[in-house]
Amino acid sequence: MVKQNNNNDDGIELARKLAEEEEGIGRKPEDFTKYIIPTIAICWSLFQLAIARWLTLDSTYIRAIHLGFALMIVFLNYPFFKKPYFGLTFLAQTKKIPIMDFIIAIVASFSALYIAIDYMGMAQRYGSPIARDLIIGITLTVLLLEAARRVIGPALPVIAILFITYAFLGPHMPDVIAFKGVSLNRFVGQMTMSTEGIYGVPLDVSATIVFLFVLFGAMLDKAGGGKYFIQLALSLLGGFKGGPAKAAILGSGLTGMVSGSSIANIVTTGTFTIPMMKKVGYPPTKAAAVEVAASTDGQLAPPIMGAAAFIIAEYVNVPYIEVVKAAFVPAFASYAALFYITHIEASKLGLRGLPRTELPPFFKTLISGIHYLVPLTMLLYELVVVRHSPELAAFNAIWVMAFIMLLQHPVKAWQNNEPLKPAFITGIKDIVSALASGGRNMVSVALATAAAGIIVGVVALGLGGLITEVIDVLSGGNIYLMLVITAFASLMIGMGLPTTATYIVMASLTAPAIVSIGSMQDFIVPLMAAHLFCFYFGILADDTPPVGLAAYAAAAIAKSPPIATGIQGFMYDIRTAILPFMFIFNSDLILHNISSWPQGILIFVMACFGNFAFASATQGWFVAKNKVYEIPFFLSVTFMLMRPDQVAKWLNIPHDQRYWVYPMGLALFGILYIVQRTRSRSYA
Structure with a gap:
């Protein structure tokens, strides 16, 4: 028993290390320099809070300072190598910060701030950079x-270098892919002297909006909100059939709303739910895969x-x-499925839920952490009712969270x-710790948006039309x-990139092409x-084997094979993968030009049933085990409930009466239910 507990502890520790790497914890200095990185991160958080409310700066200054903080933390926090290679131990130091990294950090931060330092001069000589501009820009x-490379890995830098080349x-x-090319002056001007490259829209969003939401998530987690959500989910759903798995989905959904990290989500919720899923009978691989699918999809969940x-x-x-x-x-609809x-x-x-005696009481649990719901509410x-800007809504929620x-x-x-x-001192320490965590957690997002900006900048140099032509030919x-x-391509690129970077790269390359090629075929x-399509597949890449880090984190906790866990998680996520294909052709699913609540609710309910039918087809089970000949009928139900427009067109039903296809789909689903119900009773 002791050995098993040690194994579980080792798995949880490995998952936490993966989460720490993604969240920006690299070096752990043991001398006085251990205070430097947290101090810089706290200053970064305070700066971001200041510009959200009272400090007014030009957006270019904000982007430059934001990137300067991120680069400073990266070079102080991450060694050149994660492990010593070729005996070069000084390049992999984790117990102290080498002098060389201090120098590189200062140079990098200054290079990022240069556009703010010499803003007026650079604006006047845009297009004709002087030697100093070229040196600092390069x-x-x-x-x-x-x-x-140090934070995210080699994939994004390699892709950026290919575009630069x-x-x-x-x-x-x-000839097919020939391009007129650029000069060094034009390249540097585009990338580092304008807001069309590194300092582009993605970095602006990172600096003005995303940071505040990441900080809010860090504060909620530090206050204990993540554990509260999973306890609440267990108290509510743990007693149902397969209850711990359902609790994992609800808990991960609630946590994922404010966490931009699948791995952090798994570590927060999976350490509770995966052992419980195994306890009621889920095989380790499936227990880990459920947590992977739930945590990955947390980033899809509106409104955050x-x-x-x-x-x-x-x-857009x-x-x-x-x-x-x-x-x-x-x-x-994806979460319901x-x-x-x-x-x-x-x-x-043939599983059951956990005995109620082993579950936390619902009302007592709800009341014990109801204060966590105040800032979320x-x-x-502010986002949905008052419709304040995201940054103002996040700022107001942060000060409420700090008060709590x-x-x-x-x-x-x-x-x-x-x-x-x-107790007051503990509260102050929690707030300071959350400010430091917020800064650390933002490093990967800031670097991903800035580095992806290089690719966006190259595309803006004139490659956009060529890329559309190449994709059209392919x-x-x-x-x-x-x-x-x-x-x-999104799944392949996303294996080595964070979700945000995958989306930026694919949206820059393919979103305009999707719209253009659709219009060429008289299809709007x-x-x-188009952008949501890229977004969804960027998220799905998080658990795509063989590199899906989310699967590795969950597998470490469950003691299951990582590749098998990733494959099983992807099989669960196929239900999500069909949705982008459906809403590209049926814009009702994204409520495009739909403002009626009854109509929206009808579309949602039918999408859920359509996804249920697809899940039954892919999982091989409905009421009983599927017969092979039943699978096409389940897929037909899916298509009828998600693409009533196309079925109506085939049946010569007017477009404005397309929803009459819904009863047909439900009737077929009902027939399948009756057939399988009858079969299951005869076997019994």
């Missing part, structure tokens, strides 16, 4: 790519989605609430007749094949649908 580009060697390429969702709003040029509206039906899949798995395995109210963190320990101390002063002008190519694809 230095910034090189050090940014190196910083991205292509920009210079374009005239020497084969991943960092990329805010960039979508900027790219709509208020953020419009992105929330568009994402609502697909996201919650995951609940359904866990029920199917429990039915297959305020955030939702300051008072929650003194209130408990007062209730237990304990001294109040130490797909043969077929919108279906083009979507498959885009989805596959809303720009929002």
Whole structure:
């Protein structure tokens, strides 16, 4: 028993190390320098709070300072190598910060700030950089790519270098992909002297909006909100068939709303739910896969989605609430189908829920952490009802969260007749720690948006039209094949990139092409649908084997094979993968031009049933085990409930009466239920 507990502890520790790496904890200095990185991170958080409310600066200054902080933390926090190679131990030091990294950090930070330091001069000589501009611009580009390699891995820098190389060697390429090329002056001007490259829209969104939401998530987690959500989910759902799996989905959904990290989500919720899933009978691989699927999809859940969702709003040029509206039906239909899949798995395995005696009481649990719901409720109210800007909504939620963190320990101390002063000190320490965590957690997002800005900048140099032509040639002008190519490319690129970077790269390359090629075939694809398509497959890449880090973290906790866990998680996520293909062709699913509540609810309910049918087809089970000949009928139900427009067209039903296809789909689903129910009773 002791050995098993040690194994579990080792698995949880490995998962936490993966989460720490993603969240920006690299070195752990043991000398006085251990205070430097947290101090810089705290200053960064305070700066971001200041510009959100009272400090007014030009957006270019904000982007430069934001990137300067990120580069400073990266080079102080991450060694050149994670492990010593070729005996070069000084390049992999984790117990102290080498002098060389101090120098590189200062140079990198200065290079990022140069556009703010000499803002007026650079504005006057834009297009004709002097030697100093070229040297500092090249230095910034090189050090940014190196910083991205240290934090994110080699994939994004390699892709960026390929684009840079292509920009210079374009005239020497084969005719099909030949490009007029750029000069060094134009390249540096685009990348480091304007807001069309490194300092582009993605970095702006990172600096003005995403940081505040990441900080809010860090504060909620530090206050104990993550553990509260999973306890609440267990108290509510743990007693149902396969209850711990359903609790994992709800807990991960709640945590994922404010966490942009699948791995952090797994560590927060999975350490509780995966052992419980195994306890009621889920095999380790399936227990880990459920947590992977739930945590990955947490970034889809409105109204607080991943960092990329805010960039979508900027790219599509709509208020953020419009992105929330568009994402609502697909996201919650996906989550409903995951609940359904866990029920199917429990039915297959003959599982039950946990005894109520082993579960926390619901009302007592709800009341014990109801204060965590106050800032969340305020955030939702400001975003959805009052419709304040995302940054103002997040700022207001942060100060409410800080007030709660300051008072929650003194209130408990007062209730237990304990001294109040130490409790207040604990609250202050929690707030300071959360400010440091917020800065650390933002490093990967800031670096991903800045480095991806290089790719966006190269595309803006004139490659955009050429890329559309190349994609058109590759797909043969077929919108279906083009979507498959885009989805596959997103999954492949996303294996080595964070979700945000994957979305930026794919949206820059393919979103305009999807719209253009659709229009060539007299088919209108809303720009929002094209961007959400890239967003969804960027998220799905998180658990795509063989590199999906989310699967590795969950497998470490469950003691299951990582590759098998990733494959099983992806099999669960196929239900999510079909949704982008559906809403590209049926914009009703993203509520495009739909403002009626009854109509929206009808579309949502039918999308849920359509996803249930698809889950039954892919999981091989409905009421009983599927017969092979039943699978096409389940797929037909899926198509009828998600593409009533196409079925109506085939049946010559007017477009405005397309919803009459829904009863047909439900009737077929009902017949399948009766057939399998009858079969299961005859076997019994």
